[in-house]
Amino acid sequence: MEMFQVVDEIPPLSAQEEEIGMYRARMRVLCMLATLAIPTGYCAGSDPRIDRELLINDVRQLAELMETVHPDPYMNGGGKIAFHRRLQETLATIPEGGMTVAGFYRHLGPFVAAIGDAHTWLRDPYQTDHRRPGGIPLRFGIVEDTLYVAATQKQDSALLGQRLVAVEGVPFEELMARQGRAIGAENEYLLLRHLAGWVLWERPFLEHLIPEWKDKDRIRVLLRDASGSAEQHVMQIPKRLRRPLPHRPSSQIRLPARDKCDFVYEFMNEDRKTALLVIDDMTGYREVFEWDRSVGSAFDADRARDIYKRYTGTWLAPRDEDKLIEGIPSATETFQKLVDEMKAAGTKQLLIDLRHNDGGASSMSEFLIYMLHGKRKLLSLKQGRREVRRFSRRYFENNSNISLAGINQGKPFRLKANDYDLGPAYYRQFGKAPPAQTGVEAEFEALVARLPSFERAYRTGEYEARYCPEHVVVICSPDTFSSGWTLMYYLKEAGALVVGTPSSQGPNCFGDILSFTLKHSGLSGIVSQKRFEYYPDDPKATVLKPDYPLSYEKLAEYDFDPNAEIRYALEVLDKLGS
Numbered sequence: 001m002e003m004f005q006v007v008d009e010i011p012p013l014s015a016q017e018e019e020i021g022m023y024r025a026r027m028r029v030l031c032m033l034a035t036l037a038i039p040t041g042y043c044a045g046s047d048p049r050i051d052r053e054l055l056i057n058d059v060r061q062l063a064e065l066m067e068t069v070h071p072d073p074y075m076n077g078g079g080k081i082a083f084h085r086r087l088q089e090t091l092a093t094i095p096e097g098g099m100t101v102a103g104f105y106r107h108l109g110p111f112v113a114a115i116g117d118a119h120t121w122l123r124d125p126y127q128t129d130h131r132r133p134g135g136i137p138l139r140f141g142i143v144e145d146t147l148y149v150a151a152t153q154k155q156d157s158a159l160l161g162q163r164l165v166a167v168e169g170v171p172f173e174e175l176m177a178r179q180g181r182a183i184g185a186e187n188e189y190l191l192l193r194h195l196a197g198w199v200l201w202e203r204p205f206l207e208h209l210i211p212e213w214k215d216k217d218r219i220r221v222l223l224r225d226a227s228g229s230a231e232q233h234v235m236q237i238p239k240r241l242r243r244p245l246p247h248r249p250s251s252q253i254r255l256p257a258r259d260k261c262d263f264v265y266e267f268m269n270e271d272r273k274t275a276l277l278v279i280d281d282m283t284g285y286r287e288v289f290e291w292d293r294s295v296g297s298a299f300d301a302d303r304a305r306d307i308y309k310r311y312t313g314t315w316l317a318p319r320d321e322d323k324l325i326e327g328i329p330s331a332t333e334t335f336q337k338l339v340d341e342m343k344a345a346g347t348k349q350l351l352i353d354l355r356h357n358d359g360g361a362s363s364m365s366e367f368l369i370y371m372l373h374g375k376r377k378l379l380s381l382k383q384g385r386r387e388v389r390r391f392s393r394r395y396f397e398n399n400s401n402i403s404l405a406g407i408n409q410g411k412p413f414r415l416k417a418n419d420y421d422l423g424p425a426y427y428r429q430f431g432k433a434p435p436a437q438t439g440v441e442a443e444f445e446a447l448v449a450r451l452p453s454f455e456r457a458y459r460t461g462e463y464e465a466r467y468c469p470e471h472v473v474v475i476c477s478p479d480t481f482s483s484g485w486t487l488m489y490y491l492k493e494a495g496a497l498v499v500g501t502p503s504s505q506g507p508n509c510f511g512d513i514l515s516f517t518l519k520h521s522g523l524s525g526i527v528s529q530k531r532f533e534y535y536p537d538d539p540k541a542t543v544l545k546p547d548y549p550l551s552y553e554k555l556a557e558y559d560f561d562p563n564a565e566i567r568y569a570l571e572v573l574d575k576l577g578s
Contacts, residue, residue, distance in 0.1 A: 047100040047125075054520035055094050055104055062108065063087050065516055066115065071390045071420070071531040072510075076116025086111050101125045104521050106208055109182040112525075117184045117510040119482075122525040126204035130243050134203030136219055137238055139245050140164060140196040141562075142478050142501055143552050145188060146172070147196055149223065150562070151245040153238070160249055161560040162223035163552070165230050167200070168213045169220065178209055186506030187542045189478040193504045226556050253563035255353070260311050261329045263364075265338050272345035274573075275469070276566070277338060278353040282360025282483045286330040287451045291361065293321070294450035295401060304328060331364045332454040336463060339371045343467035349573050350468075351566060352491065353475045355500065359482025363447060365490050367454055372472070373494050374465030375444075381490050382440040388531040389421040394514055395529055471576060472496040473569045476546060478504040482511070489534055489544065498546040499569040506542040507534045548572050 066073040067083075074080045090111045099107060105125055112122055138159065141150035147164040164172055179191045179199065199205040207213060217237055224230040255278055256266040262281035268274040284307045293299055301324070305317035308327045318324050342350065369378045389395070396402065396417070407421060408414050412430040415421060424439045448455050457463045474491050480503040489507070492498050510528035517524045535541045550565055558564040 047102050049098050049100050050104065050521055051098045052094050052096055055099060056091055058104070058518040058520050058523070059087070059090055059094075059108070059111075061518055062111075062516075065527050066120075068418075069390065069392045069394055069514055069527050069529055070115065070117070070120060070510070071388055071528065073115050073120075077114040083114075086114055101521050101523065102204070105523055106182075108523070113181055113184045115184050116186065117528055118186050118190050118505060119509070119511045119513055119528045120184055120526065122523055124205075125523060126202070128198075128202045128204065131240055133201050133241060133243075134216075134237060135199075135201045135206040136167065136221060137235055137241060137245070138200075138221070139248075140200060142189070142192045142196055143550055143555050144501070145192070146552065147192060147200075148552070148555070148560070150560070151248040153241075153245055154247055156233075156235070157247040159223060159233070160247070161556060162225045164221070165224050166222040167219065168210050170210055170212060175209065182208070185504070186509055187502070187504065189502050189543070190504035193478040248562060249560040251561050251563045252558075253561070253566045255563065260313065261334075263329070263331060263334055265334070267341075267345070267347070268351075272341070273347055274349040274351065274570070275338065275342055275347050276351045276353065279364070279484070279487070280356045282357060282362070282364050282487075284328070285361075285364060286325055286328040287332065287363060287367075287453055288361045289325045289328060290451050290453060291363065293325075330453045332367050332451075332457050335368050335371050336457055336466075339463065339466040342469060347467075347469045348577075349471045349473070351473050351475060351569055352487075352496070353566065354480045354484050354488055355475055355477040355565065356479050357481070357484030357487070358479050359484050362483035362486045363451065363454075365483065365487040366444070366447070368487070369490050369494060370458070371463050371466050372468040377465075377494060378490075379440045379444060381493050382444070383425075384493065384534075386423045386425055386533040386536045387421075388423060388533075389512075390529055391415065391417055391419055391421065392529070393417065398514060471573055473573065474498045474500075475565045475569055476500040476503055477565070478502065481505050485544070492544070497548065497569075497572065498544070499548045499572060500546050500550055500565040502543045502545060502549070505544075507544050508532065508536075508539060508541050 074083050077083055077086070090108065094107065102125055105122060108122060112120065137153055138149050138156065139151035140147040142148075149159045149162050149164075152159055166172060167175065170178075175195065176188065176191050179195055183190070183194060185191050199209055203216070213219065218234055219237060220232055220234050222230055222232045256264045256276065258264055258278065258280055262284060263277075263279045265275055265277040268276050284303075289299070289304055291297075299321065301321075304324050307329075308317040308324055309315060311329050312327055318327070341347075366378055366382075369381065391404070391407070404415065404417070410424075411427055448458050472491060472495065474488050474496050476488055476498055477500050480488055480500075482505065485503050485505040488498065488503065509532055510530065511532055512528060512530035513526040514529050515524065515526050533539070548568065550568055554568060555561075555564050558567050561567060
């Protein structure tokens, strides 16, 4: 019996599937451009060389941003002197003849990476073609602390499930170390995520990672099979690749279709005792647009129309904003239907798949916790975390609705520009801040008032703790990030079990990003403005560990099923119920 069943032939993507894939890619770009300024000094197909003095100015601009906007750019890098030592090394090693934009991007990598913040980074300037990625013609998955082959070309299907040992003679451990010097990371899972997602797949990243790679027509990859035997494979770099690669293990789990919406649910059996809720994305639901309009943010009509057309299956979208927003899928209404159906069926188990959820607007988390556990539980979870805000000049420029007068309410003394707001819990010790429950409740009520779709359900009171199954399980992966991580955290703290591979975000992290563009190179990026502490009593926490981590042995037992985490969760639930 074969270790896994290979899907021998997968037809090319249908027009509908191609459109969905392009839509999701486009939405990611739109979300990025909403946050990041478009580089002005770098044009597609060109890589101009920039004078040294201009690059020095850009480095100083970047350092000034880090020191005036970021809450603590010294915390993970050895302190302020170490920060300035790296700064001066970065300045001193710019060549006399200047650098290209791509070269300058790589030159800045270690300086930015040393901040140790996954939400502070530079946007790469590489021009890539998904049809001709030019890297290793294998797609890798992540399990434990390693990468394994998850998809291949037809001729390489025997390699499925094998673990990566080395590339071009560079050991996997060294690849991880090099990647850690290229990007800011809170834990090793972000490095694994970047390697698997695009660094090993796309040529510009791979050339940066492995300068030893000389023959660009082929690449040497050392893999270890499930028995422990390692073998080197010399792989030709295809001129053109199908994406996704056509050969991968088959799955015994059928996920609900997400062709129209990125948050959907289905019942996994006829008796409806097990429900599966998949939330792949938290950027494109109705309440996001309600919030943007209520706070006076620019209304992204093009993005709203794209989501409307995808959801309704039409090629036309109304110009009227009210009708347009009403036609976008609502997280509130989806969760209402889910809890109603689970209550009617007496559902015992709810699986929530967040494996591909890398964030968006976190208010979706509050809707779901409210309906599963109620307002009191939600507020207790919200007050369990701490936030530290830094009030830089740019913070106020980007948050015109926030003033120092409002910030100083309940403070024992007046904060000024460039001060830090250390959070209600800190000021409460001086007897000046409102009680914890009152503070988070006021914040929650303010949120509700700006979201008509959720407010309608909330005001009735019918959906407070409407229904929660006996067992709730969250399925996670290194791609579970940002607001996706927040949802996982709330569910776990409310009693859910977590199954899978750890997230690439740390429990105590930075976030709330500000965009920037460097003046001369045109490189753009983001820098954090807040410190989040979900586990304030454990300041060095870098990983939220699943209750049931997926092991390589367990993955092999499931024949490297792409949905092995869900099968493992069902196995765990079966044992809990026996």
